Amino acid sequence: MYSVGATHASQYGVVMTFGVCDVPPSADPSTLDLRELSRSVAPRIDAPAHLRDAAIATWHARMINEYASSRVFEALARQLDACQLEEEADEVSQFAVEERRHGVLCGAVVEALGGEARGGLFDAPPFPEHRDASPRAALLRNVISICCMSETVAVALIGAERLEMPEPNELRALLTRIWADEIGHARFGWRLLEKLSPSLTEAERDAVRAYLPIAFAHLEAHELAHLPARGAPPGGESLGLCSGLDARALLRETIDEVIAPRIQMLI
Ligand SMILES: [Fe+2]
Numbered sequence: 547m548y549s550v551g552a553t554h555a556s557q558y559g560v561v562m563t564f565g566v567c568d569v570p571p572s573a574d575p576s577t578l579d580l581r582e583l584s585r586s587v588a589p590r591i592d593a594p595a596h597l598r599d600a601a602i603a604t605w606h607a608r609m610i611n612e613y614a615s616s617r618v619f620e621a622l623a624r625q626l627d628a629c630q631l632e633e634e635a636d637e638v639s640q641f642a643v644e645e646r647r648h649g650v651l652c653g654a655v656v657e658a659l660g661g662e663a664r665g666g667l668f669d670a671p672p673f674p675e676h677r678d679a680s681p682r683a684a685l686l687r688n689v690i691s692i693c694c695m696s697e698t699v700a701v702a703l704i705g706a707e708r709l710e711m712p713e714p715n716e717l718r719a720l721l722t723r724i725w726a727d728e729i730g731h732a733r734f735g736w737r738l739l740e741k742l743s744p745s746l747t748e749a750e751r752d753a754v755r756a757y758l759p760i761a762f763a764h765l766e767a768h769e770l771a772h773l774p775a776r777g778a779p780p781g782g783e784s785l786g787l788c789s790g791l792d793a794r795a796l797l798r799e800t801i802d803e804v805i806a807p808r809i810q811m812l813i
């Protein structure tokens with residue numbers, strides 16, 4: 547059913563199958579069941595009993611969100627293809643595979659903690675077509691929103707979470723694997739924006755600019771909905787249970803100091 551890629555020996559002397567080479571889309575679009583595959587890559591985690599339930603809930607929610615991100619990249623790949631950017635479409639199709647793999651890896655943490663890597667998958671929201679803009683401006687609106695905004699925020703938040711994990715252990719290695727992919731997803735967006743921006747007509751540039759306040763508002767609302775307005779439980783950092791307050795501050799800084807100025811420079 548699933549094909550699992552070559553295993554590699556981790557620096558901790560354990561063979562970790564982080565190389566899950568393909569995870570097919572769920573046959574039932576409303577249900578996700580990654581138990582089999584996630585168990586095969588479950589890391590060793592030493593979790594205090596009082597943090598276990600919170601950690602399972604956090605990683606379970608991540609499993610669903612990561613897996614669901616693959617649908618966004620599949621749609622973006624189709625849009626790139628329609629704009630005759632075949633090479634970029636292939637690259638983004640690979641991002642969809644990576645997001646499903648992230649779902650499996652987050653599910654692996656759920657399984658390692660004693661939970662179950664299965665759950666309901668929410669309906670995919672409609673992919674914005676931006677019919678009021680030219681195909682290239684519509685494409686850049688989505689690339690900015692998905693890659694330059696959401697993925698750049700993911701890089702910042704996961705990077706901080708990774709730094710707060712006290713020990714170099716299997717959980718941090720798993721998070722590092724996900725983080726490395728998210729960096730690739732963000733860089734793709736910035737590169738494409740850099741590549742296409744100089745050839746935009748003024749009307750196209752205006753169409754992209756007009757969308758930015760909507761995209762920033764959506765980004766903030768979406769991220770804040772997932773970041774609790776409270777601190778971390780004591781010892782939670784070792785399980786990826788970070789302070790929502792710190793994460794909210796980092797979100798603000800990432801938007802104000804990284805994303806907004808760079809977009810302003812490029813558009
Ligand atoms: Fe991801």
Ligand SMILES: [Fe+2]
Nearest residue numbers: 697727728731
């Ligand atoms: Fe991503």
